[in-house]
Amino acid sequence: MSSQRKGSEAAPYHVLHKLPPGDSPYVRAKHVQLVQKDPGAAIALFWKAINAGDRVDSALKDMAVVMKxxxxxxxxxxxxxxxxxxxSKQAQESLDNVLIDLYKKCGKVEEQIELLKQKLRMIHQGEAFNGKAxxxxxxxxxxxxxxVKQETSRILGNLGWAYxxxxxxxxxEVVYRKAQSIDPDAxxxxxxxxxxIKQTRYAEAxxxxxxxxxxxxxxSDEPKSINRAQELLCELETHQSSSMFSEPSGSSLEDVFVEGLDQLTSQWTPYRSRRLPIFEEISSFRNQLAC
Known part of the structure; x- marks a missing residue:
């Protein structure tokens, strides 16, 4: 018998199955979820854990994930x-992330946008990551x-997708440009x-x-990114070969600036030690796009 197998057999049950230790309502819920693989029963047990006050932070997040x-x-x-x-206060940020995923699942775009803006406000006010860097x-x-820099770019990317x-x-476009200026990726x-492309600005695309x-x-070296870029390039070439021009519908800067990013800029205060200046030069983006 190999030493690796001996080590596996000697590992405690909860470690082997990646379960928290103990025999509380939350632990039983995780056992049903991960070992018995019965999501319906696991949801019911997570409810019991929440009502019993047992690891409520984890129980609520896990139950929401299983429900999704x-x-x-x-x-x-x-x-x-x-x-x-x-x-707990420490769990609120991750619960927001859970809600955003749930809103995506349900197609609730307006709710996504509002919550993403709220998360940006928290970063702007130095409240993200519970005040840590x-x-x-x-x-x-x-x-x-x-x-915080990476998280800001990620949230802006999600906001851009919602728009x-x-x-x-x-x-x-404005949101994606700001995200790319902070932490660019493919x-x-x-x-x-x-x-x-949707705005028929083919040379820029x-x-x-x-x-x-x-x-x-x-x-850039990941196959998924390369394949998607190739698909977009084909779409771009198809549009370029056509002389038709269509005005993109529903495009407006009013929503993103007046209700969101410009409002945050106006709330800027001198106490910036923990804050990331992600919203500076927003007006220059607007002026460039207006030209």
């Missing part, structure tokens, strides 16, 4: 809204550090290129996509 997987996103939204006041995030079982779902490509470049093919951006 079971196409019960609307219920999950109501649950998060109803019980988040029982959660970085936070620990998880992805596919791995832990890594995220900076695209509304067909407001001009507003999406995925946001593709979305920016699409915004420009070509320049944005060329940066991906030249390997200038983070993720």
């Amino acid at each position: 997987q079971q196409d019960r996103a609307e219920e999950a939204i109501e649950a998060v809204k109803a019980f988040r006041d029982r959660c 970085t936070k620990t995030a998880r992805s596919h079982g791995r832990k890594f550090q995220v900076t 695209m779902q509304k067909g407001n490509y001009l507003a999406a 995925n946001k470049a593709c979305n920016l290129g699409l915004c420009l 070509q320049a944005v996509l060329d940066d991906i093919f030249r390997g200038k951006l983070l993720g």
Whole structure:
């Protein structure tokens, strides 16, 4: 018998199955979710854990995730809204992220936009990451550090995508440009290129996509990014070969600036030690696009 197998057999049950230790309502819910793989029963047990006050932060987030997987996103939204006041202050930011995913699942674009703007306001006011410069995030079982700068760019990217779902490509463009000026990557470049194509600004779209093919951006070497950029390039060439011109519908800067980013700029205060100046030079973007 190999030493690796011996180590696995010697590992405690909760470690082997990636469960929290103990025998509380929350632990039983996780056991049903991860070991028995019964999502319906797990949801009921998460409810019990929340009502019992057992690890409410984790129970509410886990229950919402399982509900989303079971196409019960609307219920999950109501649950998060109803019980988040029982959660700690430290859990509120991650609950916002859960809500944004649930809004996406339900196609609630306006709700996404409002919550994303709220998260940007928190960054602007120095309240993100509970006042810290970085936070620990998880992805596919791995832990890594995220900076306020990276988080700002990510939120702006999500906001840009939400505006695209509304067909407001001009507003999406402005947001994507700001995101790229903070922390550029190939995925946001593709979305920016699409915004420009939708506005029939083909030369600018070509320049944005060329940066991906030249390997200038983070993720430029990933097959997914390359394939998407190739698809957009084909779409661009198709549009260029046509002499038809159509005015993009629903595009306006009023929404993104007046209600969102400009409002944040007007709220700027001298106490900037923990704040990221992400909204400076916003007016210059507006003036450039108006030309």
